[in-house]
Amino acid sequence: MKSEKPTYEELLNRVQELELLVGINRTLKPVETAIFENPEFSKFINLSRDGKIIANRNGLIIGWNKAMENISGIEQSNAIGRHIWDIKYELTPEDQKTDQLIESIKFGLLSAFKNPEKFPNQVHEFTLKTKTGELRILEDHSTFVITPDEIYFLSILRDITEKKKSDLALIESEKRHRGLLNSLEIGIIVYNKTGDILLANPKSCSLFDIAKKEDGEHYNFNYKIEYLTEHGEIINNDTCPVQKVIRTKLSIRNFLMGARVKDNPDTMWFMVNAYPELNKDEEVEEVVVSLLDITDRRKTVQALHINKVALDSSILPIGITDLDGKLNYINPALIKQWAYDSETDMLGKNALDFWNDSKTVHETINEIKSKGSSSGEFIGKRKDNSLFPVAYKISTIIDDNNKLLGLVGSFEDLTEIKKAQLSLKESEEKFKSIANYSASWEGWFDVNGKLVWMNSFSKQLTGFEPEEYLEAEDFFTFSVFKDDIEKGKAALLSALSGSSGDNLEVRCNKKTGGYIWISISWRPIYDSDGNSIGIRTSSKDITDRIQTNRALEKSKRQYDNLVANIDVGVFIIHSKEDNNFYFDYVSPRLAEIIHEDVHSIMENPMVAFKSIHPDEIETFLKLNRETQTNKSMFDWIGRLLLDGEIRWIHIISKPEIQSDGDVLWHGLLIDITNDRKIQEEIASKNTQLLKVISEKDKFFSIIAHDLRNPFSAFMGLTKIMVEDISVLSREEIHEFAEAMSISANNLHNLLENLLEWSRLQRGVIAFEPKPIFVKTRIEETVNPLLDQASKKKIDVSILVPENITVHADINMFSAIVRNILSNAIKFTNIGGLIKIDATETKDKMIEIAISDNGIGMKADLIDKLFKINEHSNRPGTDGEPSTGLGLILCKDFVEKHRGKIWAKSTENVGSTFYFSIPI
Secondary structure (H helix, E strand, O other), X not given: OOOXXXXXXXXXXXXXXHHHHOOOOOOOOOOOOHHHOOHHHHHHHHOOOOEEEEEOXXXXXXXEOHHHHHHXXXXXXXHOOOEHHHHHXXXXXXXXXXXXXXXXXXXXXXXXXXXXXXXXXEEEEEEEEOOOOOEXXXXXXXXXXXXXXXXXXXXXXXXXXXXXXXXXXXXXXXXXXXXXXXXXXXXXXXEXXXXXXXXXXXXXXXXXXXXXXXXXXXXXEOOOEEEEOOOOOEOOXXXXXXXXHHHHOOOEEEEEEEEEEOOOOOOEEEEEEEXXXXXXXXXXXXXXXXXXXXXXXXXXXXXXXXXXXHHHHHHOOEEEEOOOOEEEEEOHHXXXXXXXXXXXXXXXXXXXXXXXXXXXXXXXXXXXXXXXXXXXXXXXXXXXXXXXXXXXXXXXXXXXXXXEEXXXXXXXXXXXXXXXXXXXXXXXXXXXXXXXXXXXXXXXXXXXXXXXXXXXXXXXXXXXOHHHHHHOOOHHHHHEOHHHHXXXXXXXXXXXXXXXXXXXXXXXXXXXXXXXXXXXXXXEEEOOOOOEEEEEEEEEEOHHXXXXXXXXXXXXXXXXXXXXXXXXXXXXXXXXXXXXXXXXXXXXXXXXXXXXXXXHHHHOHHXXXXXXXXXXXXXXXXXXXXXXXXXXXXXXXXXXEEOOEEEEEEEEEEEEEOOOOOEEEEEEXXXXXXXXXXXXHHHHHHHHHHHHHHHHHHHHHHHHHHHHXXXXXXXXXXXXXXXXXXXXXXXXXXXXXXXXHHHHHHHHHHHHHHHHHHHHHXXXXXXXXXXXXXXXXXXXXXXXXXXXXHHOOOEEEEOOOOOOEEEEOHHHHHHHHHHHHHHHHHOOOOOOEEEEEEEEOOOOEEEEEEEEOXXXXXXXXXXXXXXXXXXXXXXXXXXXOOOOHHXXXXXXXXXXXXXXXXXXXXXXXXXXXXXXXXX
């Protein structure tokens, strides 16, 4: 079924509506100074420390504040009146300038001015090269300022160069710490609260053959491991150090544990330390385990245990006396220690000979007799009378009957230890002196958790003197912000239990009020015997970092919220020098446009491009290779094939070259299918409109030609009558008047048809279809034409069945029959025959045929009959005039009823005109 043909006026109205949709002819009154009339706004622009640029809708800069002069080096007088894209190009680093840069900036800005309410408040970073050649990193906040009279583009530029340097330094610091962790010869493993391995350093991976799972989130053992107690018993899950820490939230220190592969007799031995990392709800979040491989040491200890008696006899200086204090046994080590030549030189001597203070030795012997043992220090006297410090341990020797037999003692030369203690004391004083000039806040707590020393850096950070901290009744209440006191106490308790820790972040009170953020690291301190003697803490001010991180988190949240609420897909592609790439960021809208999900795209970046139409792949890849090679902007418009539907998209991305040679491509993906359809519809309507205009131009040319002859004849007759009426006879005047009447009648008929056609084109003719009987309506239409037929002695036969009806507009139906029948009479010779018949077709239409045995037509004339731009008129058999307009009217009326009209003819045989109307 053919659709209704639009009128000329409908086409024009549709084009105007489409023009409004795409923003054609939209104008705004420029008011260049209105925005500065507000003094508060002027103060905001001129006194801000951020650079501010204001441009009008033509891209001309009308605002350039002092801060912008300081940032760029371009004075206000040299910036005002210039195009903003020219300024941005001038300040762009040389390696980022491209031939398309100015046009890209210009196109983006002017396009945004058309729909400023749809323009998102953009925040992005870029590098600027000042007039002095210095590179600065700026953060650009762009938006539109809309006043009642005008729209302005406002760009706020913040210099974040130093902040970027700080962030880079932080990243480098983290890399160094990770490098330190990887270089440790101690195994470090981090477990989550369910016992899965989250992190394992290279040492622990090599010890246990640990490998990452395929999902990349956890580690796994490549074989089954059994854990053993120091007595060789298998440790079950509940007593495993990790599970015990998770369950009790308490640290485990110096836990001796064995590990072996199942069914393998060789056992590895470790000294294990494990401590929990608690979250804000004081629940275990992670467990950090350190593993010191002591397999070789344990073997040595076992060997020493087997030979303990022999080793003691050969290494330790040991001597035995009788009850009177005379030596009756000495080992070689004792002989050497006291500088004697042989055993015989010492045996039988009294202990008094070896002590510099005889009083002390008698007191020691009495103490041993009364208590059974004694230990301490004394000044010894060698054979050469040289003195040296000695540590002793002396016990009584008792037989099975509890009878006192003598004394046994071991002696240690303290000379080197004393020197070491003196050196340690001097070192401690030096340490304290150096620590006072340290760039970190240092402190020392004793084994009871009491602060015993603090360096002077405290005053620089908090304003408190070290003495104020030392004298505080409760250190934590005095120094730590109230919400972090429990966290600080828990850390101290962990340190006192023997664990080390890093990067505990707490707030410390300032003397002037408020607080600062500090990061604390702590290490246990041990004496030469391995006994804990205190805790050393080192703290750094991280206030700026905390504030920076919070600002970054806030900025990221704002960015994510912004991106989530715009109808444009946003992405960041990270491409490597080896042409591999992955997505750093994908917005939900982008995934929605290409009918994928964000997770799939991040996991497999090729998913994002699988829907490119097969016909577009070659051009897409070619442009991709060019932009990758040249590090230039990627700008592509093409088709996607999504679930059988074609969608048009526009992808724009700009490269950002990283210091390591990688490139970040920041881009947008825009669905332009609707815009494309509108453009195609405009083009189609314009083509139709041009065709209609061309047809009408030719049609009016034909009508003008057809009007010229009757008017010329009519004017000729009137001229003759005016000039020769005095000499014309009555019969001649009657003949001229009759000819004028015929000419006027023909002109009237032509103008009537032309007016009828014009009204139909303009849609002012009412179209009111209803059921009508075909034969009855044809008879009523034919009657007025029978006189014309009788003058040429033409017989008109109506062969239409009585019961046939159609659903049609009565006036239009009559006009169709009247015009076709008039043409049949006009082109049939005297004495001819005309028949009118009607039949029902299979598609529920009534086909009406009006045939004659007249002069007929050639094939080329038949092709021109119903075309408005073709000349198809010719005179009738009795010289009757014809314009061809009647058939054009018939065609429009038939198509208004969703029917068809056509003709068949043979020259000198006759013609048949057919038209169909629905039942």
